Amino acid sequence: MKYIIVTGGVMSGLGKGITTASVGRNLKNNGYKITAIKIDPYINIDAGTMSPYQHGEVYVLKDGGEVDLDLGNYERFLDTELTREHNLTTGKIYQSVISKERRGDYLGKTVQIIPHITNEIKDRIRRIAAKSGADVCMIEVGGTVGDIESMPFLEAVRQMHREEEDNVTFIHVTLVPLDAQGDQKTKPTQHSVKELRQLGLYPDVIVARCKEPLLEGTRSKISLFCDVPTEAVVSAHDANDIYEVPLTLEKQGLTTYLMNKLGFSPKARDTAWSDMIKRMNNTKGEVKLVIVGKYTHLEDSYLSISESLKHAAIECGCNFTTTWVNSETFDNDPSLVNTLSGYDGILVPGGFGERGVEGKILAIQYAREHDIPYLGLCLGMQLSVIEFARNVVGLEGANSTEFDENTAYPVIDILPEQENVVDMGATMRLGDYEAILSIGSLAERIYGTTTIVERHRHRYEVNPNFIDRIESEGMIFSGKNHNRMEIAEIPENSFFFASQFHPEFRSRPGNPSPPFRSFMEAMLQRNKHR
Numbered sequence: 001m002k003y004i005i006v007t008g009g010v011m012s013g014l015g016k017g018i019t020t021a022s023v024g025r026n027l028k029n030n031g032y033k034i035t036a037i038k039i040d041p042y043i044n045i046d047a048g049t050m051s052p053y054q055h056g057e058v059y060v061l062k063d064g065g066e067v068d069l070d071l072g073n074y075e076r077f078l079d080t081e082l083t084r085e086h087n088l089t090t091g092k093i094y095q096s097v098i099s100k101e102r103r104g105d106y107l108g109k110t111v112q113i114i115p116h117i118t119n120e121i122k123d124r125i126r127r128i129a130a131k132s133g134a135d136v137c138m139i140e141v142g143g144t145v146g147d148i149e150s151m152p153f154l155e156a157v158r159q160m161h162r163e164e165e166d167n168v169t170f171i172h173v174t175l176v177p178l179d180a181q182g183d184q185k186t187k188p189t190q191h192s193v194k195e196l197r198q199l200g201l202y203p204d205v206i207v208a209r210c211k212e213p214l215l216e217g218t219r220s221k222i223s224l225f226c227d228v229p230t231e232a233v234v235s236a237h238d239a240n241d242i243y244e245v246p247l248t249l250e251k252q253g254l255t256t257y258l259m260n261k262l263g264f265s266p267k268a269r270d271t272a273w274s275d276m277i278k279r280m281n282n283t284k285g286e287v288k289l290v291i292v293g294k295y296t297h298l299e300d301s302y303l304s305i306s307e308s309l310k311h312a313a314i315e316c317g318c319n320f321t322t323t324w325v326n327s328e329t330f331d332n333d334p335s336l337v338n339t340l341s342g343y344d345g346i347l348v349p350g351g352f353g354e355r356g357v358e359g360k361i362l363a364i365q366y367a368r369e370h371d372i373p374y375l376g377l378c379l380g381m382q383l384s385v386i387e388f389a390r391n392v393v394g395l396e397g398a399n400s401t402e403f404d405e406n407t408a409y410p411v412i413d414i415l416p417e418q419e420n421v422v423d424m425g426a427t428m429r430l431g432d433y434e435a436i437l438s439i440g441s442l443a444e445r446i447y448g449t450t451t452i453v454e455r456h457r458h459r460y461e462v463n464p465n466f467i468d469r470i471e472s473e474g475m476i477f478s479g480k481n482h483n484r485m486e487i488a489e490i491p492e493n494s495f496f497f498a499s500q501f502h503p504e505f506r507s508r509p510g511n512p513s514p515p516f517r518s519f520m521e522a523m524l525q526r527n528k529h530r
């Protein structure tokens, strides 16, 4: 097993995740099997309990792991499916060391960061990598070199390098800022490499984030001061789109450099990625989409949705613009909902908590009554059922018990088995579940099959006691998992599709999620006739 370890310096948010995913993709294009691990040095066991305000979207894996959004980037770039083990956190490591200590596994020894914590980290990395059957395991160490939290992880990878030198390669991602005169400055990079060296880690490759391509002079200066060959100093200048980053790195010879270092020779030439980029750069027209949600000022909170829309647009050959509207603006002034007429489609994403819910319901009502293409995801599905129950079936005050425990019409209610759970990590229905689609439904047409698997993250669901009344009025549940409603649609509308699951987690560049693709097509249709 070969390991490529990606660290970051100078500051966070430089795009280490995209670099990690891009390097992996380029190796995959040469016929190698790649897996990836994200190390998050925080003490939370997983991202499930974190607010999207803190770390962006909580990404959900097939096994129900609630993880950092970088795993979404790995899955999309590498076109693979990962499991919760691929996200290591300080919390997970300590939890397992402490329970081993309680079991007496350490035979009376003093349990310490070195070797017990570091061994736990190395064991896990090696076990996960081996289990994946990959040739290369990409490992991204979250945070910035020098952070107290990441020390045990950096020490563990240092030991791995000592133990199997030929198998471990280090990439350090840094920032090359511009000074007031617009000159590229290398000092922050020099300092962060120095910091890395103090920890016993020597970068093989330096990836420099910068606005414009690195100048030759900057490149050779970094090479000289940081002791890496010039061809191993790579410019990661701003790209039009993150999907272009693999090509930027490739063009500078990084893949060849790494392949030589790993002792690899090309086994295949997979052009799916570069073909997709060609399609991406050859789109025309523009549809206008509006997303009515809560964390609308933080696009990272809905990262997978943005990516899925992009995948759909690439394959539909069109461009799109997204307007983010905080649903509370409709709560405060319901007349503003009329502004939605100017869009080709309305999307209501997932969410938790009562804030802004009534505004989202108004937006859904507008979409239904004006036959504007509508895509509802998770909460966006539950609210479309509430809207329909209130305004079409006539169940006044219908609601979800999440927002009104005493509603006379609890059309959305808590999953029975989740009622008394106290562990915050276990209160939801998470990960892959099957849905059976009704023959002749929009759902079946969209997916082209009658059995699908999609990822979930919810605590509430459609209350089966109301299904008959709702269906008799024209909203049908065309996807089911036994008595769980997975998809709601309104056949009378041109495109009204809402799912309890989150299709955005399985969408891939070059292979868009079917509901997103059909939503994009419906928006194109409306755009043409508008």
Ligand code: GLN
Binding pocket: 349, 350, 351, 352, 353, 377, 378, 379, 380, 382, 402, 457, 458, 459, 460, 461
């Ligand atoms: N709050 C809703 C539930 O728990 C919807 C969750 C979501 O949108 N992810 O079921």
